Amino acid sequence: MDKETQILEAAMKLLIEHGTQGTPMSAIARAANTGMGTIYNYFATKEELINAIYLYVKRNQLHSVAEPATDEPIKRRFDRYYTSLLQYLVAHPEQFRFMDHYQNAPVLTPTTRQQGLETIAPVADLLAKGQQQGIVKEIGIDELLEFLNGGMMGVVRWVLNNDKPLTQTFLDSQARIAWDAIKQ
Structure with missing residues (x-):
């Protein structure tokens, strides 16, 4: 793990545990096993660091999502995106908790x-294609994405807080619930 990633991971853990005000840069330096100067070489402020963690998590999510074949039907592609992201968030609870707290x-x-x-x-494009084909509701893409995100975050929170197993049946039902909500 490179130094920047080490700082991002350490800061994320501390921010989840102690919040923004309760996490001084000195604590992040100790947790990352680095000096204060090194942190400031990467991030001028704690706010800049939080923004970097947000993008780090978003990029990790993107790289984890199963990229379906573009010739697959819209619903099957949607199901793959939805279930793979759900699996990723449950498998990475620190990243989920960070996003749950900081995304807004x-x-x-x-x-x-x-x-x-x-x-x-890619998900926005998929929804737009679904609208063009008349199978996704004619609602703003931003609204659809926000709705889907809110539902997924609630489900992941519930799974993590109640130690629910992620069975294929559960994943399929969650994808079906999400699809039923946005389909035409």
Whole structure:
């Protein structure tokens, strides 16, 4: 693990445990096993660090999502995206808890938010294609994405807080619930 990733991971853990105000940069340096100067070489402020963690998590999510074949039907592609992201979030509870706390926080800059949206462009494109084919509701793509995100975050929170197993039956039912909510 490179030094920057070490800092991001250590900061994420501390921010989840202690919040923004309860996590001084000195504690992050200790947890990352590095000096304060090294942290400031990468991140000028704690706010910049939080924005970097957000993008780090979004990129990890993007790389984990099963990229379905473009010739598959829209619903099958949607199911693959949805279930693989659900599996990823449950398998990475620290990243989930960070996103659950910070994804709507005012500390995220407009630029960071825009870059975060770019990581889910394949899903937005898929929904748009579904609308063009008349199988996804004619609602703004941003609204659909926000709805799907909120539902998924709630389900992941429930799974993690109640130690629910992720069976294939459960994954299939969650994808079906999400699809039924957005299909035409």
